[in-house]
Amino acid sequence: MASETQIQIPVIDFSPLNMHNPDNLSIWESIKTDVLNALHDYGCFEASSVVSIALQESVNDALKQLFNLPLETKLQNTSEIAFHGYVQSPKVPLYESMGIGNAFIPENVDNFTNLMWRHDNPKFRESIKIYSKKLRELDEIVKRMVFESLDLEKYFDEQMKSTNYLLKVMKYRAPEPNESNIGLHTHTDTNIMTILHQDEVGGLEIQTKNDEWIRVKASPNSFVVVAGETLNVWLNGRLHVPFHRVVMNETMSRYSLGFFSVQKSSNLVKAFDEMVDKERPLLYNPFDYGEFLKFFYKEGGIQSKFALKTYCGVSEGS
Numbered sequence: 423m424a425s426e427t428q429i430q431i432p433v434i435d436f437s438p439l440n441m442h443n444p445d446n447l448s449i450w451e452s453i454k455t456d457v458l459n460a461l462h463d464y465g466c467f468e469a470s471s472v473v474s475i476a477l478q479e480s481v482n483d484a485l486k487q488l489f490n491l492p493l494e495t496k497l498q499n500t501s502e503i504a505f506h507g508y509v510q511s512p513k514v515p516l517y518e519s520m521g522i523g524n525a526f527i528p529e530n531v532d533n534f535t536n537l538m539w540r541h542d543n544p545k546f547r548e549s550i551k552i553y554s555k556k557l558r559e560l561d562e563i564v565k566r567m568v569f570e571s572l573d574l575e576k577y578f579d580e581q582m583k584s585t586n587y588l589l590k591v592m593k594y595r596a597p598e599p600n601e602s603n604i605g606l607h608t609h610t611d612t613n614i615m616t617i618l619h620q621d622e623v624g625g626l627e628i629q630t631k632n633d634e635w636i637r638v639k640a641s642p643n644s645f646v647v648v649a650g651e652t653l654n655v656w657l658n659g660r661l662h663v664p665f666h667r668v669v670m671n672e673t674m675s676r677y678s679l680g681f682f683s684v685q686k687s688s689n690l691v692k693a694f695d696e697m698v699d700k701e702r703p704l705l706y707n708p709f710d711y712g713e714f715l716k717f718f719y720k721e722g723g724i725q726s727k728f729a730l731k732t733y734c735g736v737s738e739g740s
């Protein structure tokens with residue numbers, strides 16, 4: 423079994439971009455190079471100092487309050503899309519999650535808050551709104567950098583328009599003494615890209631290309647940006663899409679949160695024409711994301727680490 427090592431994922435600081443700086447273009451170009459290298463080599467990186475410590479702390483408090491609500495209240499968080507509402511499953515007994523669709527739209531956060539707290543919770547509402555807006559900005563910056571680097575700018579606006587976002591908040595309880603410490607099984611993210619935050623308990627582990635597991639350091643106000651399968655299909659395999667999992671070692675509950683960008687089902691997921699040529703033949707046949715998810719969840723795909731390859735991979739020699 424691969425053991426955990428001391429290596430860490432690359433850390434990229436986006437804060438110089440926010441400053442009024444005459445040298446912004448060269449800063450942009452230098453961060454862009456780091457982003458592309460990290461996504462190619464690791465499929466992920468740590469984005470540091472994206473939000474203030476104070477905002478992160480108020481979001482941490484908000485999550486604790488939310489998961490402390492009675493089960494019947496939490497169950498009101500429903501969604502037409504599988505696993506986008508309240509989730510608790512015997513397959514992942516330590517795990518519990520809830521979702522807010524397109525949380526960067528203030529009204530969606532208001533509706534969610536009203537559903538959970540009949541007498542409102544302004545602190546929850548306001549901190550989640552600001553936070554989601556920040557994460558939506560980071561998502562856009564990272565993707566713009568990726569598209570620019572590969573001369574795909576002409577696709578950028580359309581791809582952003584056909585994206586939905588899910589803010590998923592998660593709680594993992596500590597395992598009982600004779601229970602497995604796996605919080606979330608090894609998987610890749612099938613969506614476009616995910617921005618993760620974990621609290622100080624930690625437990626997120628990411629596999630490198632060499633099959634080593636990196637235990638990601640918990641950091642109060644940084645995020646882990648993870649490339650998903652959809653992005654890699656667009657780019658015809660130019661990125662690494664890392665396996666990751668959550669391993670609980672502590673006696674404490676762990677709270678985390680993911681900002682998932684997901685392609686709307688109205689378009690097929692397919693490689694951009696410019697990404698396919700003789701040297702780089704097509705890796706995945708175009709597919710409908712919603713149909714793929716049905717396969718992923720219903721036909722045992724979720725058990726397989728290579729669900730997407732099985733579903734639509736172009737077989738060698740064909």
Ligand SMILES: O=C(O)CCC(=O)C(=O)O
Nearest residue numbers: 592618620626668678680
């Ligand atoms: O809780 C975490 O840190 C990871 C969650 C995750 O990987 C997922 O929801 O896809």
Ligand SMILES: [Fe+2]
Nearest residue numbers: 609610611666
């Ligand atoms: Fe994940």
